[in-house]
Amino acid sequence: MHPLTLLFITGKLTESSNFPLEIWASDRTGHRSRYYVKSFRKQKINTFQTAKEIVACEVALQLDLPTPKYDVIDIAPAKLSGFYSDNEVQRFYDGHKFCSKRLEQYNALPRISTGYLRDYEVAGIFAFDVLMQNADRGVRDGKPNLLINDDSLIMIDHELTLSFISSMPSTVDYENNIRLYPYYYHVLLNHVKSIKVKSHIFDEFLENLRLLNIESLNSVFDEMDKYNIEYGDRLDYFAYFDWCKRNIPTLKKYLLGMI
Structure with missing residues (x-):
């Protein structure tokens, strides 16, 4: 950075x-x-939108998912x-x-057709949004927040992720958050549901999650400290990602249950 x-x-x-x-x-x-x-607007409860954008990009990079x-x-x-x-x-x-x-080769479309996209890529983006609790990749407002070219997608706009991390600390039940994630609004749900062989569709994503280097995110938070970008407590992020890494079978169960 x-x-x-x-x-x-x-x-x-x-x-x-x-x-x-x-x-x-x-x-x-x-x-x-x-x-x-x-330029994000000040809120009574600071959800650290700039930091969430940065953290999401860094995690996506480690999970081999595309962001600008x-x-x-x-x-x-x-x-x-x-x-x-x-x-x-x-x-x-x-x-x-x-x-x-x-990205000059990509366009932002209000609605997308995913018939020609790679199944594992679509499944990875869907799983990423469940992991990050992304509330802003839905069909309700016609804002998929994806860039698209001939055969691939790029994820954008991650300020509405990890909402349980904010300036108002609260007790968090990670598994309950996953269970209650409103996946039925996700713009890629129909494509993921249409995949014929589903049992292993999330395996690549989950393997990359298992290999996620949480410790490496320290340098990202150090950079945010350097430039006075508020993020709350980095331990809140680490605790969540650590729980996810230790509960991959649970995540897989919920992901498959959504499709």
Whole structure:
């Protein structure tokens, strides 16, 4: 994670609920690319949306699941005010913001046809969303939050994951959360249900989960500390991922029960 250098802002995406900015920025090597920048609004209960985006990308990488390259950027409020009202700018969290690199070959579609996609890829994304308790890949609002090209998908938008980790600590029953996950709204459910041989469809995902290096996430949280990105207590994340790794048969039972 290395902060980008802003070159210029090209506009604001009005079709997204977060109204992200599209920017040109350079990375630490001087390479210039287009990115989308999310400015999250302050909430009474901080759910650490920027941190959730980062953690989800890092976990997806270890689970061999596709997400765009990400970085962070600090944009002065004066530059934001050209695209948001002063009231909106005041409501944004201060500091570094999450940036997702624009992928030119992929399109964001309101609804997708998955007939030509690889079964294991679709199953992996579905299982990832159950693991991360993602509340934002559904069909209710026509927002699959997936990028698509000819034969593959890329996952985006993970600020609404791991909702049980917030500034308001509570007692958490991990298994109950998995059991109650509203999978019936998931945009890929019909595809996963259509897979004829289901008994081993999640095995690749679960094997990657077994190999998940939780300790390696320490460096990610250290970087967030460096750039003052709030995330709560890293031990809350570690405890959950450790439970998942130790309860893979339980996860498999629930995943298969959903399809």
